[in-house]
Amino acid sequence: MTKPNTQEIIARIARIHEGAHALIEAELKTRGLTGIVPAHGAILAFLFTQTRPVPIKAVVERVGRVKSTVTVMLNTLERHGYLTRIPCECDNRVIYVALTEKGRNLCPDFEAISERLLATVYGPMPARDRQTLLNLLDRVERNLQAAP
Amino acid sequence: MTKPNTQEIIARIARIHEGAHALIEAELKTRGLTGIVPAHGAILAFLFTQTRPVPIKAVVERVGRVKSTVTVMLNTLERHGYLTRIPCECDNRVIYVALTEKGRNLCPDFEAISERLLATVYGPMPARDRQTLLNLLDRVERNLQAAP
DNA sequence: TGCAAATAGTTCGCCCTCGAACTATCATGG
DNA sequence: CCATGATAGTTCGAGGGCGAACTATTTGCA
Numbered sequence: 001m002t003k004p005n006t007q008e009i010i011a012r013i014a015r016i017h018e019g020a021h022a023l024i025e026a027e028l029k030t031r032g033l034t035g036i037v038p039a040h041g042a043i044l045a046f047l048f049t050q051t052r053p054v055p056i057k058a059v060v061e062r063v064g065r066v067k068s069t070v071t072v073m074l075n076t077l078e079r080h081g082y083l084t085r086i087p088c089e090c091d092n093r094v095i096y097v098a099l100t101e102k103g104r105n106l107c108p109d110f111e112a113i114s115e116r117l118l119a120t121v122y123g124p125m126p127a128r129d130r131q132t133l134l135n136l137l138d139r140v141e142r143n144l145q146a147a148p
Numbered sequence: 149m150t151k152p153n154t155q156e157i158i159a160r161i162a163r164i165h166e167g168a169h170a171l172i173e174a175e176l177k178t179r180g181l182t183g184i185v186p187a188h189g190a191i192l193a194f195l196f197t198q199t200r201p202v203p204i205k206a207v208v209e210r211v212g213r214v215k216s217t218v219t220v221m222l223n224t225l226e227r228h229g230y231l232t233r234i235p236c237e238c239d240n241r242v243i244y245v246a247l248t249e250k251g252r253n254l255c256p257d258f259e260a261i262s263e264r265l266l267a268t269v270y271g272p273m274p275a276r277d278r279q280t281l282l283n284l285l286d287r288v289e290r291n292l293q294a295a296p
Numbered sequence: 297t298g299c300a301a302a303t304a305g306t307t308c309g310c311c312c313t314c315g316a317a318c319t320a321t322c323a324t325g326g
Numbered sequence: 327c328c329a330t331g332a333t334a335g336t337t338c339g340a341g342g343g344c345g346a347a348c349t350a351t352t353t354g355c356a
Contacts, residue, residue, distance in 0.1 A: 007266055009278075010168055012285045017165045019292035020158050039342055057304060069343050071306055076341070093304040093351045118155055123291035125284075130157075133284040136277060137160045143271035144167035173344095187312055205334060217313050219336055224311070241321045241334040 020117060027113045033106070035080030043073060048107050053086050053096030082106065168265055175261045183228030191221060196255050201234050201244030230254065
């Protein structure tokens, strides 16, 4: 049998991940933001930093999702009016995406939700413990990356 | 702006979660186990501990997923021959599920994969650090649970 | 020049995940 | 005894996530 106490770490991380997910969804709901789900966060965070249309390929590389997944999420965001696709003039294979006005308006909510999530996650934890936690998580992450 | 260094914790936890997911899928693949995905782990882990058929409701309560999600996963596991549904004699609303022979045969692989995952996650981390990490994660988890 | 390989996106099939609606079956109180 | 409500599962629709296959360009080299 696997020892429950040590095996616990994966389950705990999964629950934290889901808890963060739930908090974000709850915040989106109370703010009346429809058509947005937590997974869109990576795309939006990236697009907020861009001043001009960006190729879909760049989005794919940034958000850490597969092309087909990004295509679907962009479809959803486009359908809800948060962004638009713009064909590239010089290379017909390339399609740019850019936030619409409605999309840019998400930025304040996005930052507020991020802040609240962060405040909730850490709670009253002292700065030294936060740093310790980050370091230990980094070790774990590198262990996993080195594995396959 | 959200400070990147602190915001990092959520992303880091998400990456660890995904890394664990990837490791499990890779192990399943090399072992030639088809039809199984990491999400089935919770169901299988529960059923391994049961000696007799168990009502679906009990599965739902255990795995922390919604009824409809569990229905789908049970369908998949059943379709691949890992378990069977057995109607309850005394209460026609209830349906039991039980592992088949093929399902029970997954147990050794399941435990081996769990062990490898755990070993990978911690790597050479000393016991004291592991405990510290678990404690800090527990704090975070409780912070999130208390939030909504 | 012209054709093969690389590149950018989309589509498809499959799965998990949720919430809401639905079905069927008990259980209970009037 | 029977209507009303609680319970157990499934179905449905929408969406994320992946890999494989597909389309349409562009590039590069022979």
